[in-house]
Every structure is written in C-alpha cells, then in structure tokens.
Amino acid sequence: MxxxxxxxxxxxxxxxxxxxxxxxxxxxxxxxxxxxxxxxxxxxxxxxxxxxxxxxxxxxxxxxxxxxxxxxxxxxxxxxxxxxxxxxxxxxxxxxxxxxxxxxxxxxxxxxxxxxxxxxxxxxxxxxxxxxxxxxxxxxxxxxxxxxxxxxxxxxxxxxxxxxxxxxxxxxxxxxxxxxxxxxxxxxxxxxxxxxxxxxxxxxxxxxxxxxxMAGSVAVEAVLHGRGGHAATPHLNLDPVLMAAATVLRLRTVVAEATAPAEQAVLTVGSVRAGERGNITPDHAELSLTIRAFTEPALDRLAAAAERVVRAEAAASGAPRAPEFTVTARSPVxxxxxxxxxxxxxxxxxxxxxxxxxxxxxxxxxxxxxxxxxxxxxxxxxxxxxxxxxxxxxxxxxxxxxxxxxxxxxxxxxxxxxxxxxxxxxxxxxxxxxxxxxxxxxxxx
Ligand SMILES: [Zn+2]
Ligand SMILES: [Zn+2]
Structure with missing residues (x-):
C-alpha cells in the first residue's frame, strides 16, 4: 500500500x-x-x-x-x-x-x-x-x-x-x-x-x-558581484539584484534541463539577500540553494549545472568579479x-x-x-x-x-x-x- x-x-x-x-x-x-x-x-x-x-x-x-x-x-x-x-x-x-x-x-x-x-x-x-x-x-x-x-x-x-x-x-x-x-x-x-x-x-x-x-542533497552559497551606487544612476552601477533575479529564474530550469523525465530532483533557491534600502544599488547579492536528488551522479550533475548557470549569468551581466559558488554541505541518499x-x-x-x-x-x-x-x-x-x-x-x-x-x-x-x-x-x-x-x-x- x-x-x-x-x-x-x-x-x-x-x-x-x-x-x-x-x-x-x-x-x-x-x-x-x-x-x-x-x-x-x-x-x-x-x-x-x-x-x-x-x-x-x-x-x-x-x-x-x-x-x-x-x-x-x-x-x-x-x-x-x-x-x-x-x-x-x-x-x-x-x-x-x-x-x-x-x-x-x-x-x-x-x-x-x-x-x-x-x-x-x-x-x-x-x-x-x-x-x-x-x-x-x-x-x-x-x-x-x-x-x-x-x-x-x-x-x-x-x-x-x-x-x-x-x-x-x-x-x-x-x-x-x-x-x-x-x-x-x-x-x-x-x-x-x-x-x-x-x-x-x-x-x-x-x-x-x-x-x-529520502533524497541526498547539496547545499550551495553563491555570491554575485556587481557595482554599487546611487539608485538614480543605473548607468554607472552594475545591479547585482537584477543579476540575482535572472540567476534564480534560470536556476529553476536546471531540473527540467538536466534530469530525465522519470528522474526525481529538486532545486530550490531558499534565500536571496541583497541591499539595505530602495535608493542604494548594493555591490553584491547572495543566494542560498538546495539541490535534492536520489543518486549521487544526479546530485553531481545538478550541482555542476547550477554552477554553470551562476557563472554564466554573472558573465552575461558583465560582473566585475567572478561569482563565488561554495558547496557548504552535502548529505547522502x-x-x-x-x-x-x-x-x-x-x-x-x-x-x-x-x-x-x-x-x-x-x-x-x-x-x-x-x-x-x-x-x-x-x-x-x-x-x-x-x-x-x-x-x-x-x-x-x-x-x-x-x-x-x-x-x-x-x-x-x-x-x-x-x-x-x-x-x-x-x-x-x-x-x-x-x-x-x-x-x-x-x-x-
Ligand atoms: Zn528539518
Ligand atoms: Zn528534521
């Protein structure tokens, strides 16, 4: 049953x-x-x-x-x-x-x-x-x-x-x-x-x-770097909030693209942190995500795909520095x-x-x-x-x-x-x- x-x-x-x-x-x-x-x-x-x-x-x-x-x-x-x-x-x-x-x-x-x-x-x-x-x-x-x-x-x-x-x-x-x-x-x-x-x-x-x-998991902290400044001068800044938003949307496609239809997997961005006030463009944004899957190779594959997305979105935005992508914890199936x-x-x-x-x-x-x-x-x-x-x-x-x-x-x-x-x-x-x-x-x- x-x-x-x-x-x-x-x-x-x-x-x-x-x-x-x-x-x-x-x-x-x-x-x-x-x-x-x-x-x-x-x-x-x-x-x-x-x-x-x-x-x-x-x-x-x-x-x-x-x-x-x-x-x-x-x-x-x-x-x-x-x-x-x-x-x-x-x-x-x-x-x-x-x-x-x-x-x-x-x-x-x-x-x-x-x-x-x-x-x-x-x-x-x-x-x-x-x-x-x-x-x-x-x-x-x-x-x-x-x-x-x-x-x-x-x-x-x-x-x-x-x-x-x-x-x-x-x-x-x-x-x-x-x-x-x-x-x-x-x-x-x-x-x-x-x-x-x-x-x-x-x-x-x-x-x-x-x-x-239960699934195995990979926990990741990612830091995206931009260029902070006055919110009224977007042409002088490089907005990490926008970079983070684009990254989150693209990350949510990773499971669809990197797993077979019958394979179970989850990628959730549980935390996005950037900035303090509406009139200041911050200089960086932080994402916390968890990846869940039922085989170790699937975890490896999804983690690699997530890292590729984070790095590619930063590059596409013209980030002044490469992002940090850190695996902070991993649990077995x-x-x-x-x-x-x-x-x-x-x-x-x-x-x-x-x-x-x-x-x-x-x-x-x-x-x-x-x-x-x-x-x-x-x-x-x-x-x-x-x-x-x-x-x-x-x-x-x-x-x-x-x-x-x-x-x-x-x-x-x-x-x-x-x-x-x-x-x-x-x-x-x-x-x-x-x-x-x-x-x-x-x-x-
Ligand atoms: Zn719990
Ligand atoms: Zn618990």
Missing amino acids: RCAVVTAAGTTKNADDDNGTPEPRRGGTAADAPLPRPLLRSAVELYLDLHAHPELSGHEHRTAARLAARLAGHGCAVTRSVGGGHGLVGVLDNGPGPTVLLRTELDALPVTEATGLPYASTVPGVMHACGHDLHIAAVAGAVELLAASRTTWRGTVLVVGQPEEETLSGARSLLEDGRLYERFGVPDAVLAQHAAPLPAGTLAHAPAGGPPL LRPDPALTARVRRAHEALLGPGRVLDLGGSAATEDFPHYASGGVPAAYWMLGTAGAGPWRTARAGGAPVPPNHAPGFAPDVRAALPVGIRALAAAARRVLDPGPAGDREATS
Missing part, C-alpha cells in the same frame, strides 16, 4: 484514497495504553518545554542540558560536548550483548511560529518546526521504558543527541571530530525516526526494493538497511497492526543521518505520523493542506504521536538487543 502524503510543497498526493490510508489516531488508543502514565506525562512535559524554548543549530545548549538530565535520571552515563559542539552521548549499559544507537536531533529552525498553540515558541523567530522536540521527548521516553525493563534485555543502548542537523553538519562533527564510534564503540544498529505530516498514530518505512526513503528495516518493521506491525505501518519512499526531504551508516553499520529510519485528525480530514476533503515540517503552522498532534514514537523506538531497539532472561515475558514496548 502506498500512503497518502502531504508533500513538502504543501500539496496532497492521495495514492491510495478510499481503502487504505488510516485516519489519525487520537490519544488514549489501545496502542499507547500500556505506557505508564507517569512516563508519558514526563515525556509530554519535556516536549512542551522544548517546544517553548527552541534553539538554533549550533546553539542547542539548553536543549542538550535537558536531554542529558533526563538520560542521567534513567541511569545513563552521559558525556557532553562530543564533537566540539552541543553533541551528547548517553550510555545505558546492561551487560554483554549488542549495542543499539538511538539518534535524535536537537536543533530548531529560524521560523516564526504561527500555530497559536498555548505552548508555542517563546523565542522570537525560532521554532521547532521540524519536530526535533518530538524526537527528543520520544527518545527520552524510550530510554525510560528500556531502563525500567532492563531485566528483559541485554546489551547497550547508546543515545546520541545530535546538534546542527538542519545545517547538515552535526552528524559528521560527532562521527569525525567527536570520534563517536572510536570512543563509544561501533553499534550493531543505528535507529532514528522523523516526524512527518502523515496521520498521527502511523509509522512509515521505505518499502523493500522501492525508492530510497537515505537508503535504510533492508534486513534491519524488515526486522524493525515487523516489530512496528506487532505494535500497531500492519494497517498503521505504511510504505513511504522518494521524499525529497534530506538528512545527515546516513553518515551514521558509514563503514557498513546497519541503519533503520522511519517516519512518525504527526497530523491530527482535524487537519488531516480537512486536507483530504480538498481544504488546506496539513502544514508540513518547516512551515510556521507545523503542529504535531502530540497526544497521538508521542506515545507511538516512544514505543516505536523502544520496540525497534528491542529487536536489536538480546532478549534477557525475562525477555519472553516482555510484550508491550
């Missing part, structure tokens, strides 16, 4: 309209009933606090401290400042056995929240618009669940709180500068989940043999390990029933999570539905689309999504860890 997806572009694709896509769950369902109330209350409290106090990439000090305190409270040995930033690692050691790594991101986005929620961001211009607060609360809850049932499993749970995911730099900092695997051991499996505008109460995995779950995904998926189907575990592939979203799989470490990654029943029905009826991640209106249905997120992570971890002496008695996580 293909699921219905509210795409990042805000449109609704209903691939399986009338006989499959489940409705979002409300809180208090059979699936979340076994979670102890104090555990759930504590996870919700953490979520609400983090949501109200978001921190941008590279500034996740408070967020890291809150997660560290939770992990320490559940018996983890916590190491802070791994990788030179706010990265943290919690180790829940439960004797000899496999090691499973649970990863959550810590950072928020430069977005002004417009949800109107009572627990909305208190930080002007900053919002947890990607759901990383939900991921943190879910990992804290999952660790609490695992710690409370440690007689039923053996091994080590390694929790990684990763800063700077939105800039696609945090995973590499942890793995390379922080020597994550050298210091804490190479895990037998790496697991992560991500909030998505699918029905709350569902999970989604990449189908076996299907497209990758996210293709979860098929065997591990199959095991995790079975755990999720046992948890929620097969009807609430969906297939999803080909999202043009991107992640730096694939770096954790470097060197052949098996990694599984799934989407956690967050769309509430009301917004979902409205979107299905042709009304306003469910606000996707990164939108000012992004508002996960926490009561429905968080319990599933906690249990999905704990259940997946258990599939990797050794069942302990009382392992066959565990049933609910």
